[in-house]
Amino acid sequence: MYNYLSGGFLAYLNRDLLLGIRNKSDLIKPLIFFLLVSVLVPLAIAPEADRLAELAPGIIWIFAVLATLLSVERLFSDDLQDGSLEQMLMSPNLLIFPILGKVTAHWLMIGLPLALLSPVIGIWLSLPTTAVLPMMLSLAIGTAVLSLIGAVGAALTLPRQGGVLIALLVMPLYMPVLIFGSATIQSAVDGQSWTAPLSILAAFLAIAIALCPLAINVSLRLAKNG
Amino acid sequence: MASTNILKIEKLAFERNDTLLFEPVSFELNSGEALHIEGENGAGKTTFFQLLINLLEPSAGEIHFRGQNFGDCIYEYLSDVLFIGHQSAVKGALSVEENLRWMSPANTSSKEITTALRSVGLEHHASMPCYRLSAGQQRRVALARLMTTSASLWYLDEPFAALDKQGVEFIEDRMQSHLDQGGAIVFSSHQDLVKTTTRSYRLNPYRELV
Numbered sequence: 001m002y003n004y005l006s007g008g009f010l011a012y013l014n015r016d017l018l019l020g021i022r023n024k025s026d027l028i029k030p031l032i033f034f035l036l037v038s039v040l041v042p043l044a045i046a047p048e049a050d051r052l053a054e055l056a057p058g059i060i061w062i063f064a065v066l067a068t069l070l071s072v073e074r075l076f077s078d079d080l081q082d083g084s085l086e087q088m089l090m091s092p093n094l095l096i097f098p099i100l101g102k103v104t105a106h107w108l109m110i111g112l113p114l115a116l117l118s119p120v121i122g123i124w125l126s127l128p129t130t131a132v133l134p135m136m137l138s139l140a141i142g143t144a145v146l147s148l149i150g151a152v153g154a155a156l157t158l159p160r161q162g163g164v165l166i167a168l169l170v171m172p173l174y175m176p177v178l179i180f181g182s183a184t185i186q187s188a189v190d191g192q193s194w195t196a197p198l199s200i201l202a203a204f205l206a207i208a209i210a211l212c213p214l215a216i217n218v219s220l221r222l223a224k225n226g
Numbered sequence: 227m228a229s230t231n232i233l234k235i236e237k238l239a240f241e242r243n244d245t246l247l248f249e250p251v252s253f254e255l256n257s258g259e260a261l262h263i264e265g266e267n268g269a270g271k272t273t274f275f276q277l278l279i280n281l282l283e284p285s286a287g288e289i290h291f292r293g294q295n296f297g298d299c300i301y302e303y304l305s306d307v308l309f310i311g312h313q314s315a316v317k318g319a320l321s322v323e324e325n326l327r328w329m330s331p332a333n334t335s336s337k338e339i340t341t342a343l344r345s346v347g348l349e350h351h352a353s354m355p356c357y358r359l360s361a362g363q364q365r366r367v368a369l370a371r372l373m374t375t376s377a378s379l380w381y382l383d384e385p386f387a388a389l390d391k392q393g394v395e396f397i398e399d400r401m402q403s404h405l406d407q408g409g410a411i412v413f414s415s416h417q418d419l420v421k422t423t424t425r426s427y428r429l430n431p432y433r434e435l436v
Contacts, residue, residue, distance in 0.1 A: 015320075015328055022319035022355070083313030087329070090279040092304035224281050 008093050012101030020109045027109055030067040031117060037063055038121040049126035056125035057185035060135065061178050064114055064143055069170070071110050072150035073163050075102060076220065080159055089220060096213035099220075103151045103212070111143025131188035134198065138184035141201045142177050148205075148212040149173045155216045158223035177204060229256040231293065232379060232410045238287035240270070240277055246432035247273055250287060253427050257378075260401060260411040260422055265429035271414040272312055274429060275383045278412065279309050291379075308377035312384050314368030318357030322348050325356055325367050330374035342373035346396065361388040369393075372400050380404065382413035398422055 020027055041059055042052055079085040088098050115136050122132050153166035162169075180197045187194040233255040240247045247270040255261055265271050276282045278289065280300065289296045291303040316325050326339055343349045346366040356364055365388045372380070380401075386394050398421045401411055405422065 011328070011332070015317075018324070019317060019319050081313070082317065083311045083315040084317065086276075086279070086281060086309070086311055086313070087315050089281055090304055090307070090309060092301045221281075224276065 008091065008097035009101040009104075012088075012098040013105050016102050016105030017108065020105065026071075027113075030071055030110060031113055034063055034067060034114060034117065034121065038124045042124065052126045053128060053189060056122065056127045057131075057135070057182040057189065059125065060118060060121060060139070060185070061142075061182040064111070064139055064181070065146060065174055065178055067114060068110060068143060068146040068150050069167055069174075072106065072147065072154050073157075073166055075106055075151055075154045076158055076223075077154070077160075080223065085220065086224070089224065095217045095220075099151070099213045099216050100209070103147050103216075106151070107144045107147040111147055112140060114143060115139035127185075128189055130191070131185050134188040134194040135185045138181045138198055138201060141198070141205055142181040145177050145201070145204045145208045146174060148208040149177075152212050152215045152219065155219035155223065158220070177201065180204070229258050231255075232257050232291070233412070234290040234293075236288045236290070238274075238277060238289065239285050240273055240282065241285040242273075246285075249430045249432050251427070251429065252287075255410050255412065257408045257410055258405050260405055260413065260419075260424040262419070262424040262426040263412060263414040263429055264416075264426050265414070266431070269429045269431050271429055272383055275309065275311065275381055275412075275414070278381055279307060280304065306377050307379045307381060308371065308375045309381040310368055310371060310383065310385060312387075314365060316356050316364050316367050319355060321353045321355055322359070322367050323352040326370050326374065329368075329371050331376055334374045338374055342370045345373055346370045346393075362390055362393065365389055366393060369397055372397070372404070378409045380409065380411045380413070382411065384414055384416075386415050386417060395421075 038059070041055075045051065045055065076085060079088065089095065091098065118135050118139055119132050121127075122135060127135065149170050150166065153170040154162070156162075156169060157165045180200045183197040184194050184201065187197060231254060235251055235253050237250040237252050239250040248265070251274065253261065263271055263274065273282065277284050280296070280303075291299055291306075296303045315329065317328075320328065322343065323339060326342060327334065330339065330342075340349065340352070343352055346369060348363065348366055348370070351359065351363070356367060359367070369385060369389075385397055389397065394417075398419055401413075401419075402422045404411065
């Protein structure tokens with residue numbers, strides 16, 4: 001149906017991006033939520049620059065985890081309902097490329113905008129300017145891992161839209177990402193080398209790209225067999 | 227044209243919750259033939275189609291495609307199959323044209339897309355998002371794939387659901403011309419075709435012998 005390698009990837013990437021752009025409110029919701037939380041945090045805790053800067057890495061990363069979790073549950077359930085998933089599963093080509101296409105689209109619409117928006121939040125939370133670049137990089141790489149792992153959870157909980165169940169399933173796998181993600185920012189705030197935790201995040205991404213699509217493939221087939 | 231064997235099903239069975247869903251199915255399908263799968267609601271027609279497109283694994287039995295076990299030629303088999311399901315895979319947020327382009331082979335030209343849309347009577351709605359269309363019109367969007375496909379084996383699950391008289395007539399014409407070109411069709415429907423001669427196969431719910 002599509003070119004053997006890139007075709008399936010690009011076709012699904014394009015389609016999911018187009019669908020995302022058509023449903024703009026779904027796209028903007030997590031970003032607005034992100035902004036609101038960061039406006040409220042200084043008011044609720046204490047508007048002292050030192051204390052905020054200390055908490056900022058953790059707050060930003062907790063938010064990134066929640067935003068991905070909330071948005072990932074619809075990744076496959078819409079397709080299952082309207083029959084597109086059947087069409088995807090019966091494609092003669094390797095399924096990991098369409099799957100990677102869909103997950104990449106999810107990251108481009110959730111993770112990347114969060115990373116790009118994060119400097120604004122950084123300023124709100126009095127994050128030192130030296131930590132802004134590490135924060136953006138760690139979010140960009142880390143949210144890609146979160147999207148991949150979250151997609152495994154979404155595929156496993158089909159045919160239901162498994163909101164809380166996904167959270168329970170993937171939370172243990174999210175923890176290392178959260179730890180090394182906030183450690184990247186924290187190291188930069190403390191003036192230490194931040195490339196070490198960032199490289200570990202990148203290693204997580206390499207592993208997730210290799211393994212998650214395989215797990216998703218199997219889970220999607222199970223969902224139809226169940 | 228000498229007719230060749232395209233599909234051969236041998237004692238295909240599917241088990242759910244430890245009972246067979248329908249009595250084991252066996253039939254042969256040659257090029258130029260259409261097979262009408264009949265069966266009451268819940269007889270397992272949709273499940274049967276999912277077995278045919280390798281979405282479900284049969285509990286027993288074999289599917290042969292052009293003389294080969296389909297597991298040995300799964301790429302060739304799935305590349306040559308068009309399946310339009312009960313759920314038609316039409317995305318409400320995408321326009322009529324985008325939907326058809328998405329579901330057609332990658333090398334389909336825009337002229338072919340336009341022709342396909344004209345033939346199903348949707349050329350004036352090409353840029354309209356599909357959620358605004360009626361159920362019958364959405365069905366037409368899905369069935370427009372019959373115009374752009376190059377597959378020779380068609381699986382159509384309830385193709386006439388929600389279609390008006392004109393639509394049914396048009397799809398029947400298209401099915402007939404596909405058969406004339408040496409294709410083969412397996413379809414399910416609760417109504418009989420008027421123009422096309424078909425064989426029918428009754429899917430019987432499995433009853434245990436006491």
